[in-house]
Amino acid sequence: MLLGGLMFIAEEIKRQAEAELYSEDGVLLEMKESYALLESGAIGEEEFARREQAFLGRLQAIEARRQDAGMRAR
């Protein structure tokens, strides 16, 4: 495979990974799923609290990116 092709695939994988990481709807859904796991007893309080903090961090990052994009668009 040509180097250009490999670069394209790497870029595409990175783009998809970022889209997943920075999808607000995706994070909100994961938060609800995490709560369902807590309710079913599949994860404990400690694990749930750790996850919730991580989700809130991702939401903050999404908001920061959105504001950053808004600033650049002006």
Next chain:
Amino acid sequence: MSADPRRRAARARRQQGGTALYVYGFIRSPGVDLGYVGLDVDGQPARVHTMAVDRIGAVVSPYPDVDRVLPVRRNLDAHHRVGRDLLKLAGGLLPMRFGHVVPGDRELLRLLAAHRAEIEEELGYLDGKVEMALKVFWDVDNIYEYFVDKDPVLTDMRDRAYGRGVEPSRQAKIELGRAFAERLDADRETHVRQVTEALQPGADEIEADEAGAEKMVMNLTLLVDRPRLPNLEQHVHDVAARFSGLYLFRYAGPFPPYHFVGLDLGAPPQRAAAARS
């Protein structure tokens, strides 16, 4: 400025100082007051009450006019607590999923009037029914080792990749990972089919959602008429007995039938049965 029209509209309403309503669901009792058990407003649980059009009551509490409600523990707890309280009322409950905010009284009453036939139909269908959750897990320490050890193809792939005492190539790791994931999904599909078929006679509807964790085999939600709960429980016990001790069954409920509501307040009114299908 945000390109999202929902965000723009919510921001405009906030600037006008509007108070919105968080919607928990719809019931056939127009005058219910559950007290201060709702989602927090300014750090305090808000009063949950009904706003009615004829016999249909929308169960609401005041909430800031936001474009999203964060599904954090405190909010989810309050939403589900209200749902459980409503489930105890007679006459049917049409529960809304978490996070539904309507801009204000007038908009809520407009939606209620517009979707009345649909809401009535859904209330009739869900009357007396509850939701049960069945989650099954592989109860093993290391799911990867468990599958690789029991599957000769995966065992062979692993031995070829790692057996020479040198670090395997990236490609070999990717292929092994993919084969493992495929095997995991194939097992899940088989088990979901087995369990769903076994539980079908005991439930009105069964929904299989995606497994939300690597060790989760299945994530089923079952709709059942309350009087048939003991019968469904027996079916769950019977099917669980067909699995080895390496499978952990977690059966929980009853919950309001969130998963089986076809109503979409954001969509044009339609027949509820059509929305469900």
